[in-house]
Amino acid sequence: MAICRYSFFIGNPPLQQVLANPTFFLPPKSNNFIQLPLTVPNRIRTSVNSASPSSSMEAPPAGYRKNVGICLINSSKKIFSASRLDIPDSWQMPQYLILLMKQGGVDEGEDPRVAAIRELREETGVTSAEILMEAPHWLTYDFPPQVKEKLNRQWGTDWKGQAQKWFLFKFTGKDEEINLLGDGSEKAEFGEWSWMSPEQVIDRAVNFKKPVYKEIISVFSSHLQ
Numbered sequence: 444m445a446i447c448r449y450s451f452f453i454g455n456p457p458l459q460q461v462l463a464n465p466t467f468f469l470p471p472k473s474n475n476f477i478q479l480p481l482t483v484p485n486r487i488r489t490s491v492n493s494a495s496p497s498s499s500m501e502a503p504p505a506g507y508r509k510n511v512g513i514c515l516i517n518s519s520k521k522i523f524s525a526s527r528l529d530i531p532d533s534w535q536m537p538q539y540l541i542l543l544m545k546q547g548g549v550d551e552g553e554d555p556r557v558a559a560i561r562e563l564r565e566e567t568g569v570t571s572a573e574i575l576m577e578a579p580h581w582l583t584y585d586f587p588p589q590v591k592e593k594l595n596r597q598w599g600t601d602w603k604g605q606a607q608k609w610f611l612f613k614f615t616g617k618d619e620e621i622n623l624l625g626d627g628s629e630k631a632e633f634g635e636w637s638w639m640s641p642e643q644v645i646d647r648a649v650n651f652k653k654p655v656y657k658e659i660i661s662v663f664s665s666h667l668q
Contacts, residue, residue, distance in 0.1 A: 503581040503583075503606035503608070504581065504583055504606050506602065506603045507583050507602060507603055507604055507605055507606035508540070508598075508600070508602040508604070508605050508606065509540070509541040509552055509555075509605075509606050509607075509608075510538050510539055510540045510541055510558075510605055510606075510607055510608075511538065511539055511541060511555045511558045511559040511562065511607065511608050511609070511610065512536060512537070512538040512582075512607040512608070512609040512610070512655075512659065513536060513537040513538065513539075513559055513562070513563055513609075513610055513612055514536055514609060514610070514611045514612065514659060514660075514663055515536070515537070515563070515567075515569065515572065515612045515613075515614055516611065516612070516613055516614065516666065516667065517613075517614045517638055518614075519638070520666070520667050520668070521638035521639060521640060522536065522638065522639050522640070522641060522644050522660075522667075523536065523537070523567075523614070523621075523636060523637075523638060523639075524536055524636065524637060524638075524639045524643070524644050524647060525537070525567075525623065525632075525633035525634075525635065525636040525637075526633060526634050526635045526636070527632065527633060527634070528631065528632060528633060528634045529632075530649070533648075533649050534639075534644075534647035534648060535648055535649070535652065536644065536656070537562070537563065537566055537567065538605075538607060539558060539559075539562035539566065541553045541555060541558045541608075542558065555608035555610075556574070556577070556610065559574070559608075559610045559612075560574075563612065564625070564626055565625045565626050565628050565629050566623075566625045566629060566632055566633070567621055567622065567623065567625060567633075567636075568620060568621060568622030568623075568624070568625050568626060569612075569614065569616065569620060569621060570616070570620070571614065571615045571616025571617075571620055572612045572613060572614050572615060572616070573612065573613045573615060574610050574611065574612055575611045575612065575613050575666055576610070576611040576662075576663055576666060577608070577609070577610050577611075578608065578609040578610070578659060578662050578663075579662075581606045581607065581608055582606070582607050582609060582655050582658060582659060583604055583605065583606045583607070583655075584604050584605060584607075584651055584652060584654065584655045585603055585604035585651070586602070586603070586604045586605075586651070587651055590651070591603070591604075607655065609659045609662070609663075611663045611666055613666075621636060623635075623636060641660045641667055644656060644660070645657055645660065
Protein backbone atom coordinates (compact mmCIF):
# COMPACT_ATOMS: atom_id res chain seq x y z
CA MET A 444 0.00 0.00 0.00
CA ALA A 445 1.35 3.40 -0.95
CA ILE A 446 2.08 5.85 1.83
CA CYS A 447 -0.13 8.93 1.72
CA ARG A 448 1.31 12.23 2.84
CA TYR A 449 -0.53 15.12 4.43
CA SER A 450 0.68 18.61 5.06
CA PHE A 451 -0.91 20.78 7.76
CA PHE A 452 -0.68 24.48 7.07
CA ILE A 453 -1.32 26.42 10.22
CA GLY A 454 -3.40 29.57 10.34
CA ASN A 455 -4.49 32.02 13.00
CA PRO A 456 -8.27 31.50 13.52
CA PRO A 457 -9.35 30.70 17.11
CA LEU A 458 -8.90 27.05 18.09
CA GLN A 459 -12.59 26.70 18.97
CA GLN A 460 -13.60 27.88 15.50
CA VAL A 461 -11.24 25.48 13.76
CA LEU A 462 -12.29 22.51 15.89
CA ALA A 463 -15.97 23.31 15.42
CA ASN A 464 -15.64 23.48 11.63
CA PRO A 465 -12.71 21.31 10.50
CA THR A 466 -12.21 20.84 6.77
CA PHE A 467 -10.64 17.65 5.59
CA PHE A 468 -9.50 16.72 2.08
CA LEU A 469 -9.05 13.04 1.27
CA PRO A 470 -5.67 12.39 -0.37
CA PRO A 471 -5.43 11.66 -4.09
CA LYS A 472 -3.51 8.57 -5.18
CA SER A 473 -0.21 10.34 -5.35
CA ASN A 474 2.50 11.73 -3.08
CA ASN A 475 1.39 15.33 -3.57
CA PHE A 476 0.95 17.39 -0.45
CA ILE A 477 -2.52 18.66 0.42
CA GLN A 478 -3.54 21.41 2.79
CA LEU A 479 -5.51 21.09 6.01
CA PRO A 480 -6.26 24.09 8.28
CA LEU A 481 -5.19 23.70 11.92
CA THR A 482 -4.02 26.19 14.52
CA VAL A 483 -0.39 26.47 15.57
CA PRO A 484 1.40 29.81 16.15
CA ASN A 485 3.33 31.52 13.34
CA ARG A 486 1.98 29.37 10.51
CA ILE A 487 4.31 26.46 11.22
CA ARG A 488 3.87 23.59 8.78
CA THR A 489 3.73 20.03 10.10
CA SER A 490 4.09 17.22 7.57
CA VAL A 491 2.22 14.01 8.36
CA ASN A 492 2.58 10.55 6.85
CA SER A 493 -0.10 7.92 7.40
CA ALA A 494 -0.54 4.48 5.90
CA SER A 495 -4.15 4.29 7.07
CA PRO A 496 -5.93 7.64 6.67
CA SER A 497 -9.44 6.30 7.31
CA SER A 498 -8.93 4.05 10.33
CA SER A 499 -9.02 7.03 12.72
CA MET A 500 -12.76 7.16 12.26
CA GLU A 501 -13.48 3.58 13.34
CA ALA A 502 -15.71 3.41 16.41
CA PRO A 503 -13.94 2.53 19.69
CA PRO A 504 -15.40 -0.03 22.11
CA ALA A 505 -18.39 1.16 24.13
CA GLY A 506 -17.90 2.09 27.78
CA TYR A 507 -14.34 3.40 27.37
CA ARG A 508 -13.16 6.99 27.51
CA LYS A 509 -11.68 7.93 24.13
CA ASN A 510 -8.23 9.43 23.89
CA VAL A 511 -5.15 9.47 21.68
CA GLY A 512 -1.75 8.04 22.48
CA ILE A 513 1.46 9.51 21.07
CA CYS A 514 4.68 7.57 20.61
CA LEU A 515 7.22 10.28 19.76
CA ILE A 516 10.63 9.04 18.59
CA ASN A 517 13.84 10.91 17.79
CA SER A 518 16.48 10.26 15.13
CA SER A 519 18.09 7.66 17.41
CA LYS A 520 14.75 5.80 17.63
CA LYS A 521 14.44 6.54 21.34
CA ILE A 522 10.94 7.22 22.70
CA PHE A 523 9.81 10.35 24.52
CA SER A 524 8.54 9.58 28.03
CA ALA A 525 7.63 11.99 30.81
CA SER A 526 6.88 11.80 34.53
CA ARG A 527 3.42 12.80 35.71
CA LEU A 528 3.19 15.59 38.26
CA ASP A 529 0.15 14.05 39.96
CA ILE A 530 1.48 10.48 40.31
CA PRO A 531 5.00 10.09 41.79
CA ASP A 532 7.42 7.89 39.82
CA SER A 533 4.86 7.37 37.04
CA TRP A 534 6.28 7.81 33.55
CA GLN A 535 4.28 7.58 30.35
CA MET A 536 4.07 8.41 26.70
CA PRO A 537 1.71 11.35 26.09
CA GLN A 538 -2.00 10.52 25.90
CA TYR A 539 -4.90 12.95 25.71
CA LEU A 540 -8.67 13.09 25.80
CA ILE A 541 -10.50 13.40 22.48
CA LEU A 542 -12.76 16.42 22.65
CA LEU A 543 -16.49 16.33 22.00
CA MET A 544 -17.81 18.89 19.55
CA LYS A 545 -21.28 19.90 18.44
CA GLN A 546 -21.95 19.07 14.79
CA GLY A 547 -25.51 19.82 13.72
CA GLY A 548 -26.73 19.61 17.31
CA VAL A 549 -25.15 16.19 17.89
CA ASP A 550 -22.09 15.48 20.04
CA GLU A 551 -19.35 14.06 17.83
CA GLY A 552 -15.79 13.14 18.69
CA GLU A 553 -12.80 15.10 17.46
CA ASP A 554 -10.82 13.33 14.75
CA PRO A 555 -8.04 11.43 16.58
CA ARG A 556 -5.33 12.57 14.15
CA VAL A 557 -6.27 16.21 14.71
CA ALA A 558 -6.37 15.64 18.47
CA ALA A 559 -2.89 14.08 18.45
CA ILE A 560 -1.30 16.98 16.57
CA ARG A 561 -3.05 19.59 18.71
CA GLU A 562 -2.30 17.99 22.04
CA LEU A 563 1.34 17.23 21.25
CA ARG A 564 1.84 20.96 20.74
CA GLU A 565 -0.25 22.06 23.71
CA GLU A 566 1.41 19.69 26.20
CA THR A 567 5.03 19.44 25.00
CA GLY A 568 5.53 22.47 22.75
CA VAL A 569 6.49 20.15 19.87
CA THR A 570 5.53 21.32 16.39
CA SER A 571 8.46 19.81 14.45
CA ALA A 572 7.10 16.31 13.90
CA GLU A 573 5.75 13.90 11.30
CA ILE A 574 3.25 11.09 11.75
CA LEU A 575 4.92 7.92 10.50
CA MET A 576 2.22 5.43 11.36
CA GLU A 577 -1.21 5.03 12.89
CA ALA A 578 -2.21 1.94 14.87
CA PRO A 579 -4.88 0.07 12.85
CA HIS A 580 -7.19 -0.52 15.82
CA TRP A 581 -8.27 1.10 19.09
CA LEU A 582 -6.44 -0.35 22.10
CA THR A 583 -8.06 -0.48 25.53
CA TYR A 584 -7.06 -0.91 29.14
CA ASP A 585 -9.25 -1.14 32.23
CA PHE A 586 -8.79 1.05 35.26
CA PRO A 587 -7.94 -0.81 38.49
CA PRO A 588 -10.93 -0.57 40.90
CA GLN A 589 -9.44 2.18 43.10
CA VAL A 590 -8.32 4.22 40.09
CA LYS A 591 -11.72 3.75 38.41
CA GLU A 592 -13.56 4.95 41.50
CA LYS A 593 -11.32 8.01 41.91
CA LEU A 594 -11.37 9.06 38.25
CA ASN A 595 -15.09 8.53 37.69
CA ARG A 596 -15.86 10.50 40.82
CA GLN A 597 -13.60 13.25 39.52
CA TRP A 598 -15.10 13.16 36.01
CA GLY A 599 -18.71 12.39 36.99
CA THR A 600 -18.71 9.39 34.66
CA ASP A 601 -18.70 5.58 34.73
CA TRP A 602 -15.92 4.60 32.33
CA LYS A 603 -14.44 1.09 32.44
CA GLY A 604 -11.10 2.37 31.25
CA GLN A 605 -9.62 4.10 28.22
CA ALA A 606 -9.79 3.34 24.48
CA GLN A 607 -6.79 4.76 22.67
CA LYS A 608 -5.94 5.51 19.07
CA TRP A 609 -2.14 5.51 18.88
CA PHE A 610 0.09 7.47 16.50
CA LEU A 611 3.83 7.19 15.89
CA PHE A 612 5.45 10.61 15.49
CA LYS A 613 9.01 11.32 14.39
CA PHE A 614 10.52 14.36 16.10
CA THR A 615 12.33 16.48 13.50
CA GLY A 616 13.36 19.42 15.70
CA LYS A 617 15.96 19.95 18.41
CA ASP A 618 15.53 18.99 22.06
CA GLU A 619 15.39 22.67 23.01
CA GLU A 620 11.97 22.82 21.36
CA ILE A 621 10.48 20.47 23.97
CA ASN A 622 8.80 22.47 26.73
CA LEU A 623 6.68 20.70 29.36
CA LEU A 624 4.79 23.94 29.90
CA GLY A 625 3.53 23.44 26.36
CA ASP A 626 2.13 26.43 24.55
CA GLY A 627 0.65 27.87 27.75
CA SER A 628 -2.93 26.94 26.89
CA GLU A 629 -3.14 24.02 29.34
CA LYS A 630 -1.99 23.26 32.88
CA ALA A 631 1.34 21.41 32.90
CA GLU A 632 0.94 17.64 33.26
CA PHE A 633 4.57 16.49 33.32
CA GLY A 634 7.57 17.34 35.49
CA GLU A 635 10.49 15.64 33.69
CA TRP A 636 11.09 14.00 30.35
CA SER A 637 13.65 11.71 28.76
CA TRP A 638 14.40 9.77 25.58
CA MET A 639 14.12 6.07 26.48
CA SER A 640 14.49 2.67 24.89
CA PRO A 641 11.25 0.71 24.35
CA GLU A 642 12.19 -1.54 27.27
CA GLN A 643 12.69 1.44 29.58
CA VAL A 644 9.34 2.94 28.55
CA ILE A 645 7.52 -0.26 29.46
CA ASP A 646 9.48 -0.71 32.69
CA ARG A 647 8.70 2.83 33.95
CA ALA A 648 4.98 2.71 33.10
CA VAL A 649 2.30 1.94 35.71
CA ASN A 650 1.35 -1.73 35.76
CA PHE A 651 -2.12 -1.42 34.22
CA LYS A 652 -0.72 0.39 31.17
CA LYS A 653 2.15 -2.04 30.50
CA PRO A 654 0.13 -4.47 28.28
CA VAL A 655 -0.96 -1.65 25.95
CA TYR A 656 2.58 -0.26 25.86
CA LYS A 657 3.97 -3.67 24.93
CA GLU A 658 1.36 -4.04 22.19
CA ILE A 659 1.81 -0.59 20.68
CA ILE A 660 5.60 -0.88 20.69
CA SER A 661 5.18 -4.19 18.85
CA VAL A 662 2.86 -2.50 16.30
CA PHE A 663 5.44 0.27 15.70
CA SER A 664 8.45 -2.06 15.92
CA SER A 665 9.48 -1.63 12.26
CA HIS A 666 10.28 2.03 13.00
CA LEU A 667 12.02 1.33 16.33
CA GLN A 668 14.75 -1.03 15.14
